[in-house]
Amino acid sequence: MYRYVAAAIFIAIIAPIAFASNGTTTMPPPGATCLPFQSIPIFTNEIPNPESVLGFPIGAQEVTTAQLNEYLDVIDRHSARVVTGTAATSASEERLPLRYAIIGHEQNVTAEGLTRIRNATQQLIDPGITAKTAQELAANTPAILWVTGNVHGDEESGADAALRVVYELADRDDCVINHILDNAIIVVLPIQNPDGREANTRRNAYGFDMNRDWFARTQPETDGKLELLRQYPPVLYIDAHETSINHYFFPPYADPIYHEVPDRAFNWINTLYGASIAAEMDRQKIPFFNGAPYDLYAAEYGDTVPTIGFHAAGMTFEKYNGDDIESRTYQHFVTLWTSLFAAASNKERILQEWHDSYADAKAQGATGMLEANGIYYDAKELFQEVPNISVKHYFFLNEPGRSRELAQLIRRLQRMDVKVWQLKKSLAVPDFRAYGEDPGEITLPAGTYWIPMAQGQKHWIQAMLHENPYIPISVSYDVSAWSNPLLMNISGGSSGADFTPNAALVAPIEAPIPPGLPAGAPRIGLFEMPGSNTSIQSAGSIRYLFERVWGVPYVKVTDDDIRAGLQNIDVLLVPDGYVNYGLQALGSEGKKALAAWVEGGGRYIGYLAGTELAVSTGISTVILKSSHTSAPGTLIRIILDPTSPLAAGVDPTPESPSTLENPPTAWIMYSNDDRMTPGLGKAVATFPAESDPAFHTSGLAISVDELSNTAAIVDEQVGNGRVIVFSFDPNFRAWTEGTQRILWNALYAPNPSSLSVATASKVASAEARASAVDRADQAARELPKLGKAIRIVVRPMDADVTRAVIQRYGAEFKELQHPDRTIFLLENRKGLSWDDHPYLLNLAHDLRELVTPISFSAP
Missing domain, CATH: 3.30.70.120 (Alpha-Beta Plaits)
Known part of the structure; x- marks a missing residue:
């Protein structure tokens, strides 16, 4: 397949056109023109204007969530072109609604009309229909175009501009509106994060950046939005943001571009929409930029997921946040309106190519073809080639010890319309490439899950199930790896062989139920270090895990509670944050009280800054040193000590239990975290040496060999208590189900057999411990105290x-x-x-x- 080089090619598509009443494009009569910003708008005034409802024109000031929802209701009541609904409710206790509007000609937005369009759209993306059927559907089916805003609560203007789009589509009656509605229905979701908008914060109530939540769908806002997208699959998806860069951004994107981005969608982004917007912005003399720092790589955003998962033109728009609301709203409206008009002007071609994109994807999957990497904007050289291997199938062993993670993976695939089968008989695979292993022969038992690549969702399957994402250049806007099986530590792999297994289609899987507390479960306290977004996000993801996934009780612990001796708390969990803020909050009294609590029998669990806090309070003797790696969000395999309670259940094959010679392994998300050595504790998980067969990485992993044989988790006896510290985040964005198992064990598993009443034979002497504490503290003092640098x-x-x-x-x-x-x-x-x-x-x-x-x- 061929992709245009984004930086080199721009075509102007906004040309004078006129339209027949049946919605087909006709040649314009002499002198007739219709342009999105040069044709005179004609309002019917059937809809109460914004000022009469809001008290001000759209763009004069930011609308509140309540005002926006009220005006959507007003438009819905007064316009036969608009229907509204609720995509989801927010994560907060208030459960704020995510309201949407669908706008189209009256006959298209009735219940019958929407059903007809949904059915025709599902036919259109079926690779198995004939070319003639696809052509007829492309000619007669409205395109589904999406406009969204405000996924970050403090980036408000996208929502205001989206509300203006709804109003003008509902009330105007002129050539521009008729042209758009003759060719499309428009789904508008103005506010994707109502909790964040109300609180003027980037994240939602659980501290999640929901523009990093798309494939995982952990948050109810994201999950409901994606279900609505499945009902109304887009060919265009716009996500309107704000930025600190002075000027306006729209694609082309900077490198890297993920190799499985569908070619046709990529070309629409650059040569259709990017070109159209550039022409209009130039005409209106609005300054803009393309490229860096915005890429189209990790499958986690509101541009990459619509593009890879729906073959749509997924586009991020960014407006400078330092301008007033009028300017921000208007410039977003310009890009939104221009894009809608460009899509309508090319509807039939887009829908035909959309079908072809799904058909090509299935054909690629049938031959095992992976798309090649390329450089498309500003990179000088390719960092990593996609290897010349054939990938026709993925398989996952149906291991009882992994039933929860497997259910999550299969459900996640099914809910992006990927078909999954289970083998009814055993299958000999001659070239099975298990994750992290060399290819070899294997006989997969009946019950193994099978995902063939010969599906219209081939690009999404590869994006989710790959072992390596093959990053094109060594710079990424966010994480460089996100393979779902590795995040879940599931045993599986791929094959390029030709066979048609005897298999049964798997029925839709329900969400896993909470695991249930063990008998005599300890009382858990959660301490959130004050003062940083890092702590809000890290503690928020733990609160989400406790409340929405595991269903476990916990107590929010304050620094006052720690100074008071942590009454009625058995286990204290301290996630990431900025350690100096935590130490300042505790003061010398709090540090002494924390040490006394641990020595008296408390269990302390910390990671990242929580680990550093343990060192700085003298309860951990691990040595921390800065890393020199270039691995921003990289998956790395670690080795666990099979004798440690923390390894319980990590080995997925209980019928062949791990031993010291064959220890269990897990994949962790590593983000240039500090290196750690044990001190007086025991390294119960380590990074293998690069020469070790267990060593494996996914994503950008420059110089990770310096982690060789360093500790990933240390378990240390302190008096009658226990300190467990991680060098990484075991609950990274709630993505890492594999290491969540280890965190569960840290919270609930019994103490090691060696930990009982402290005696001189079982713990270091007071002098030795004091010396080790001093060494650890000195090393911690040498760390750059820069926060989340x-x-x-x-x-x-x-x-x-x-x-x-x-x-x-x-x-x-x-x-x-x-x-x-x-x-x-x-x-x-x-x-x-x-x-x-x-x-x-x-x-x-x-x-x-x-x-x-x-x-x-x-x-």
Whole structure:
């Protein structure tokens, strides 16, 4: 398949046109024109105008969630073109609705009309229909176009602009409106994050950035939205955001582009919509930019998931957040309106190519073809090729010890319209490529799950089930790996062989039920370090896990509770945050009280900053050192000690239990985290050496060999208590079901047999412990105290230029030297993300104009 080079090709598609009343495009009579912003709008005034309902024109000030919902109801009552509904309710206790509107000609938005369009659309994306049927459907079926905004609650203007789109589509009667509605129905979801909008925060009530939640669907807002998308599959999906870069962004995207992005959708983004918007923005003299830092790589966003999962033109729009609401709303309206008009102008071609895209995907899957990597915008060279291998099938062993994770994986695939079968008889596979292993022969037993690639969803299957994402360049906007089987630590693999197994289609799987508490479960406390977005996000994901997934009780612990001795708490969990804020909150009294609680028999569990807090309070003797890796969100396999209670259930094959010679393994999400050595504790999970057969990675993994034989988890006896610390996040964004098992064991599994009443023979002497605590504390003091540092890695030859750019922004930073690269760590004590940060996006944009970073990562 061939993709146009995005930076090189632009075509103008907005041309003078006129339309017949039956919705077909006709040649315009002499002098007749219809252009989205140059034709005179004609309002019928059948809809109460915004000012009469809101008290102000749209764009004069930000609408509240309640005002927007009220006006949607008003439009629905007064217009036969509009129907409204609720896609989901929010995660907060208030359960705020996510309201949407569907706009079209009256006959298209009745219950019968919408059913007809949904049925025709499902036919259209069926690869098995004839070319003639596809052609007829493309000519007679309205395209489904989506407009969304406000997935980040503090990026408001996309919602206001979307509301204007609804109003104008509902009330105008002119050539532009007739043209759009003759060719499309439009689904508008103005506010994707009502909790965030109400609180003026980026994230939702659980602290989730829902523009990182798309494939996992952990949050109810995301889940409901995707179910609505399945009902109304888009050929265009717009996600309107705000940015700190001064000017407006729309695609083309910067490299990297994920290799399984469908070619036709990619070309629509660049040569249809990107070109149309550029022409209109130039005409109106609105400054804009394309490319860096926005890519189309990780399958987690509101552009990549619609593109890969629905073969749509998924597009992120970003408007400078420093402008007033009038400017922000209007410029978003320009890009939204231009895109809708461009889609309507090319509806029949788009729908025909949409069908062809699904048909091509199935044909690729049947031959085992993976799409190749490429460079399309500003990258200089390809970092990683897609290997020349055939992938025709994926298989997953139906292991009793993995029933929960398997149910989650199969359900996740099914709910993106992937068909999954189970083998009815055993199957000999000559070239089985198990995850993290060399290819070999295997006989898969009956009951094994089988996902053939010969489906219209081939691109999505590969995006979810791959072993390696084959990143095209070594810079990614966010994580570089997200393979679902690895995140879930499920045994499986792929094959390129030709066979048709004897198998039965798997019926839709229900969501797994909570696992149930063990007898005599301990009382759990959760301590959230104050003062940073990192702690909000990390503790929020734990609250979500406890409340919505596991159904376990817990108590929110304050620093006052710790100083008071943690009464009635058996286990204290301390997730990520900024350690200095945690230490300041505890003070010397709190640190002493925490140590006394542990020594008296308490169990402390910490990860990342929670690990550093344990060291700084003297309850852990692990040694922490900064890493020199370039691995922003990389999956790495670790080895667990089979004798540790933390490894219980991690081995998925209880009929062949792990031994010291054949230990259990798990995949963790590693994000340039600190290296850890045990001190007086026991390393119950370690990173294998690069030469070890267990060593394996997925994603960008530059210099991860320096982790060899370092500790991933340390279990340490402290007096009558126990301290368990992780060098990584075992509940990363609630994605990592595999390491959630280990976290469960840390909370609920019994103590190791060696831990009983402390005696001199079982614990280090007071002098030895004091010395170990001092060594650990000294190492922790040498760590850069920069919070969730922004990490820029460049070649030594680019270090001077990079330093100058960083200094231009007045950033506090530290440098780590390595023979092959220089690592700049920028202060980020508040844990701000790309879009929260006041200048990070500008810095990234400026830097990529001057050098090619090895990697550039932020929270």
